Amino acid sequence: MMKIGRPVAMLARVVMVGLMTIDVMADEDFYDYWGDGRAELSSYRVTQPRYGETREGHSVMIFVTEEINRQSLIKVESNQPQQERVYTFKLNKTLKFLTGIYPYSVMTSVFSAVEGGPSEPGSPFEARKVTLSAQEWCGHVFEEVQLRDDAIFGDLNSYFEREGKQGWRFDRPDRFVSEDHLPIEIRELKGLFMASGETRTVQMLPELWQFRMRHKPRALVKATIRKGAPESIDLDGTTYSAIPWTWNYLNREVTMWVDAAYPRRILQWRDNDGGEGQLLASMRLPYWQLNDLGHESYRQQLKLP
Numbered sequence: 001m002m003k004i005g006r007p008v009a010m011l012a013r014v015v016m017v018g019l020m021t022i023d024v025m026a027d028e029d030f031y032d033y034w035g036d037g038r039a040e041l042s043s044y045r046v047t048q049p050r051y052g053e054t055r056e057g058h059s060v061m062i063f064v065t066e067e068i069n070r071q072s073l074i075k076v077e078s079n080q081p082q083q084e085r086v087y088t089f090k091l092n093k094t095l096k097f098l099t100g101i102y103p104y105s106v107m108t109s110v111f112s113a114v115e116g117g118p119s120e121p122g123s124p125f126e127a128r129k130v131t132l133s134a135q136e137w138c139g140h141v142f143e144e145v146q147l148r149d150d151a152i153f154g155d156l157n158s159y160f161e162r163e164g165k166q167g168w169r170f171d172r173p174d175r176f177v178s179e180d181h182l183p184i185e186i187r188e189l190k191g192l193f194m195a196s197g198e199t200r201t202v203q204m205l206p207e208l209w210q211f212r213m214r215h216k217p218r219a220l221v222k223a224t225i226r227k228g229a230p231e232s233i234d235l236d237g238t239t240y241s242a243i244p245w246t247w248n249y250l251n252r253e254v255t256m257w258v259d260a261a262y263p264r265r266i267l268q269w270r271d272n273d274g275g276e277g278q279l280l281a282s283m284r285l286p287y288w289q290l291n292d293l294g295h296e297s298y299r300q301q302l303k304l305p
Helices: 030-034 179-185 208-214 297-301
Strands: 013-016 039-050 053-069 085-099 102-113 126-136 139-147 151-158 165-171 176-178 199-205 221-227 231-235 238-249 252-259 266-271 276-285
Touching: 030 053, 039 085, 053 102, 085 126, 085 179, 102 179, 102 208, 126 179, 126 208, 139 208, 176 179, 179 199, 179 238, 231 266, 238 266, 276 297
Parallel strands: 176 199
Antiparallel strands: 013 276, 039 053, 039 276, 053 085, 085 102, 102 126, 126 139, 139 151, 151 165, 199 221, 221 238, 231 238, 238 252, 252 266, 266 276
């Protein structure tokens, strides 16, 4: 977790849905806002389809800045030369729900180069790495995808015999998008990703969690992304002006609503399988320091069990 510029006291700026809103500028410099040594934590009430039924659960999206090594794509924790580092915007997305007696625990991590890279010259936020871990009482799975300038490499380690240990590779196509990376790109934290009303056709790597649930071979698919005009949505009695983003591929369709006001939090999402999520609360704080007895009170503020 990186801290840039002036020291900031360990105070949380909180959005509690239905209670209060954050007082921020209509737009802010990315480094001024995100380089202050704090992360954004947003909690969601989730409906998750699994085994033919919808399950109630919760999710947390954690957005924070970090440096990773340019070659290994691993977090920098030593005195490495600056030219070997990449300044990234990281998303950790957790998902927890029950299927009968046993729980699912899923976490996806996405590392995005803030200033972009050779694959998308002149554009901020280029996906560099995506990982997924999933645990339930049968066993656990870990998958890593490294997104290089000209190729996409995947490595899967699974408890299940039909998957086992395997690797895969694709050439990185033009107009490539990772579905796991979209929640970063559509927040448009360093300028527009797409114009209002624009529809774009891309080559997409679907969410790793989608591959996990469907046990399908890894593949790039043709997809369309559309940015809608701002509309009003209601969450627990609070009305937001939100921008809807919709993407489609194969038989999957997802719409995600983003707050029209900076820092453009993810407010809600819905897919055509019956999955959905709604924002419960949002806080900005250095959560990695809050590991003492008594700090559980922050979970109450986030409305987490």
